[in-house]
Amino acid sequence: SSDLVIVLFVLLIMAATLYYWPAGGRAELIRCIAAAGGIELIPGGTPADLDKSEFGSPSGIPLLHHGDLKMSQSTAIENYMSLLSFPDLAPQQRARDAQFCCIKEDVMAGMYKVFFDPATKEEGGKEKAAVSLGAVTSKWYPVIDKLCPADGFFNGQAYPTAADIAVMNICDAVWCFEVGNRWAKVDWATYPKMRALATRTAESASMKPYLEKSQTFKANPMGL
Secondary structure (H helix, E strand, O other), X not given: OHHHHHHHHHHHHOOEEEEOOOOOHHHHHHHHHHHHOOOOEEEOOOOOOOOHHHHOOOOOOOEEEEOOEEEEOHHHHHHHHHHHHOOOOOHHHHXXXXXXXXXXXXXXXXXXXXXXOHHHHOOOHHHHHHHHHHHHHHHHHHHHHHHOOOOOOOOOOOOOOHHHHHHHXXXXXXXXXXXXXXXXXXXXXXXXXXXXXXXXXXXXXXXXXXXXXXXXXXXXXXXX
């Protein structure tokens, strides 16, 4: 309807505030999807006086404030940004995008478990961590690579959508994926479709300008 078009237009031109640290983590895919749709995200940082309960969170971030909407949960925010950035997708296409946002979370959870294990900081910990990270990548990457398109993008559009952008994050967003892949000594020749899709997505007109200027995509907050 015309009213829905007007609401969508207003939301697209209205800047949103994203509360998170100045690094990738659970916020980077949100930033990338917003960039793909031309949605301005204002970095809100981690203000001590923010009432996170208003966003539906007892303590965690990321949090999003967009117009009257305040929300938590990274995957939910990614899905919301996808609705705005890719308004013409069919339900099955949206389902594929949501699936890969969730896969990204699963891979990240596996890597975080290793990086934040106190044993990783002990003598010989990095070598043991590399093995554990390799177990994460060898569990997930064959599955991801099998599903990736041999050319083009997941949803058959001329531009990448959230599924493609999620794969790009898993391959290249420095924290925590690039670090995890490097420690695990991932051989991208083993996952050629995954690697090629990430490169196509990064070189796309909707992603390349963001990646060229983004500090968070490249940030390595733990110096690893």
